[in-house]
Amino acid sequence: MIRLRDVSFRYGDGAADGGGGASGGAALRRISFDVPQGGFRWLLGPSGAGKSSLLRLLSLGARPTSGGMDILGSAIEHARRATLARLRQRIGIVHQDFRLLPDLPVFDNVALPLRLQHRPEDEIRDEVEAILSWVGLGARAASRPPQLSGGEQQRVAIARAVIHRPALILADEPTNALDDAQASRLMELFQDLSGLGTTIVVATHNDALIRRYPAHELELAQGRLARDG
Ligand SMILES: Nc1ncnc2c1ncn2[C@@H]1O[C@H](COP(=O)(O)OP(=O)(O)OP(=O)(O)O)[C@@H](O)[C@H]1O
DSSP states (O other): OEEEEEEEEOTTSTTOTTOOSSOSSOSEEEEEEEEOTTOEEEEEOOTTSSHHHHHHHHTTSSOOSEEEEEETTEEGGGOOHHHHHHHHTTEEEEOTTOOOOTTSOHHHHHHHHHHHTTOOHHHHHHHHHHHHHHTTOGGGTTSOGGGSOHHHHHHHHHHHHHTTOOSEEEEESTTTTSOHHHHHHHHHHHHHHHHTTOEEEEEOOOHHHHHHSOOOEEEEETTEEEEEO
8 A cells, every 4th residue: 555645755865765956856756546456557647757766755765855755564664674674675676777686696696585584595596487487588587687788677576576475566667678469468567466456556658558558647747746547
């Protein structure tokens, strides 16, 4: 479950990490919306509208500058670091730029969320082999990310985001390096997971995909929520 009330965010303020110093305007302005558990939302808006910034807040990569935010039932403005760390383990993220660890084989990149949960290695091996085979990369487990194409890297990032069956999946342009068939398979996976109770927010510019898979839309314009429906 996600609940935002009057959330604003400005880079370079307080707890915001990765900020670009004291920048001008707020990246997000007084955003309020709810997503129920198992809800699916497209996150839309032109470049610079604030989609990645909103995903950064939802993924607990930064705290709002002001406003209230509940993620998976926890009030983030009051949460301790240990609570945030525990919540992060229940979130799967597909970053726009993949953020794979270049020196680790594909297998270990995908295994990471399970290792953080201290799952037994034989279980990890079975789970990683299954998900790599599902994304069509069963033969690339020993490769390192820089040896893969952009689309292959994106599929590794998707595998890593879903392998631990997170309660919340956040994906920033998860189909931009995929072909149409792969993008459709991903959407079918998201629909199945949403049906099983996973909350999912997907930022995209892929109009064809949105038309093919119509769903509730959150649209940002210049940092404000312009549409919720
Ligand atoms: N690390 C940063 N430091 C300072 N300002 C930033 C940073 N990242 C983004 N911004 C600013 O925040 C605003 C929103 O950017 P954001 O990346 O969230 O938009 P977006 O909708 O995801 O765009 P795109 O579709 O191009 O990815 C922009 O004005 C941008 O310049």
